[in-house]
Amino acid sequence: MGDSDMEEQFVEWLRSVAPYIHSFRGQTFVVAFPGELVKAGALPVLAHDLSLLHALGIKVVLVHGSRPQVEEQLELRHVKSHYYNGSRITDPEALECAKEAAGELRMDIEAAFSQGLPNTPMAHAEIRIVSGNFVTATPLGILDGIDLKWTGKVRKIAYDSIHPILAQGDLILLSPLGYSPTGEAFNVRMEDVAVSAALALHAHKLIFMTETPIIKDINGNEVREVTSHQVEGILKTGHLSEEAADYLRYSAKACIGGTPRAHIVPFAMNGAVLQELFTHDGIGTMVTYENVESLREATIKDVGSILKLIEPYEENGTLVKRGRELLEREIENFSVIEHDGVIFGCAALYPFPAEKMAEMACLIVDPDIQGEGDGERILHHIENRARAQGFKTLFILTTQTAHWFLRRGFVYASVDELPKDRQRIYNWQRKSQVLMKKL
The missing domain is CATH 3.40.1160.10 (Acetylglutamate kinase-like)
Incomplete structure (x- = not known):
């Protein structure tokens, strides 16, 4: 050298x-x-x-x-x-x-x-x-x-x-x-x-x-x-x-x-x-520390609460709209955070095993209920889920929150770096920014 x-x-x-x-x-x-x-x-x-x-x-x-x-x-x-x-x-x-x-x-x-x-x-x-x-x-x-x-x-x-x-x-x-x-x-x-x-x-x-x-x-x-x-x-x-x-x-x-x-x-x-x-x-x-009672993987019973939580973000265009039927099919991908039985945050993990990559989507925390660091706790939980499943890279697509992820170890990436199956369904009209993080 x-x-x-x-x-x-x-x-x-x-x-x-x-x-x-x-x-x-x-x-x-x-x-x-x-x-x-x-x-x-x-x-x-x-x-x-x-x-x-x-x-x-x-x-x-x-x-x-x-x-x-x-x-x-x-x-x-x-x-x-x-x-x-x-x-x-x-x-x-x-x-x-x-x-x-x-x-x-x-x-x-x-x-x-x-x-x-x-x-x-x-x-x-x-x-x-x-x-x-x-x-x-x-x-x-x-x-x-x-x-x-x-x-x-x-x-x-x-x-x-x-x-x-x-x-x-x-x-x-x-x-x-x-x-x-x-x-x-x-x-x-x-x-x-x-x-x-x-x-x-x-x-x-x-x-x-x-x-x-x-x-x-x-x-x-x-x-x-x-x-x-x-x-x-x-x-x-x-x-x-x-x-x-x-x-x-x-x-x-x-x-x-x-x-x-x-x-x-x-x-x-x-x-x-x-x-x-x-x-x-x-x-x-x-x-x-992780509070098991408040941060957990979602079940079919949580579908209604998750829909209610993400609906405002679908209406203002932050999230792509999901119907109940799609959410029910994908519920095992979701994790939720709750307090006194009320779900006030969620995120989903979608696997792409061929490339050892996973996508985190739908990270939402209700601003009226959230405490300091709740979004970061969900992110941390999703990262641990991804690591446990053997994934090496976590990526997200966002139109509005790139800086939040940049402060937490993500870096900008291009659409070409996404898994092939994810590239095929990339929405060019939304022009979402791609960010990645090595696990």
Whole structure:
């Protein structure tokens, strides 16, 4: 590859990440990583990548785990570890080891973010990390007759104290330790702290950097994107490792609680967090929230409601007219969004399997009922339906809403790029614009 090719590739790449940079600026990301990441020597690289996020105006909250470091401390003291249901039974010796491990890790993390050597990604970076008693915990207590002693769960995150620290440009570091109003310390799960922090701080993303490889379904297919309600089905198969299942379970919990996106990213790949955030497909598993009760595939009972919804748009020429008979035949192509039994949005997916393409049509949301982002939720649902059926490209034809789709990853295309069967029925009188999106 010549110099000019490399320069052009660099320019195209930089332009491709610009939308992500604009979107992420000012947002809060909670980044959680296990003690295994530090043990593997990957902390300096993570610090480089997170310092870049910080430089882009992203507010970063770090949460570290410490399980292998605690195990090492226990082994030095010749004390055996005890677990129940995946949680450590924290006796006094284990609590002391957890404190020592957290202290050492905190210093290692602070040192990693203090790098500033020339010719490194940390050059000119002046990052301050603030940690403290931000986590209030309560004991897990006795479960099934087993006293977990000083093992706790998060009761509260001190968001009022954390917000101004993030606003002034510092990073927050949270350890897997919490404190009670009585002055006791409790050993808590890193995942519990991360989810609690994401919810309390209204984080836009929760990112788990994991020691586990990318999550796969029971058939061995990589799970790149999954909704919170689909997680239970994956967990029920029982094929995931205990660690991977935990990451998936906690990610779904965060999304159901209000975090828009949770990412499970294997840290073994160089620049993993950057690849996940700044490339279209990412390299990990993204968990999103979807309200199953309000967004679903249509049934024959929905025909009347859909007709009523789309009728005004047929009258003003936005949509081509469909009769009841045609809609009844095509009802399986439709998805609907409803609230309290009232359908206020719909869209249809028409397959063109030969070209591995699909058309989305009839995307409508009632302006009198719609909430913020409902149109985008339907689009996202249709994209997931298309991916699940093996389609590589989604296209739309529109006369009035091209800019809305352009802002959501579609690009202009020509009629010649449509599937052959769709070209034959293209209405040249309407002169609809063609837009496409790679899935």
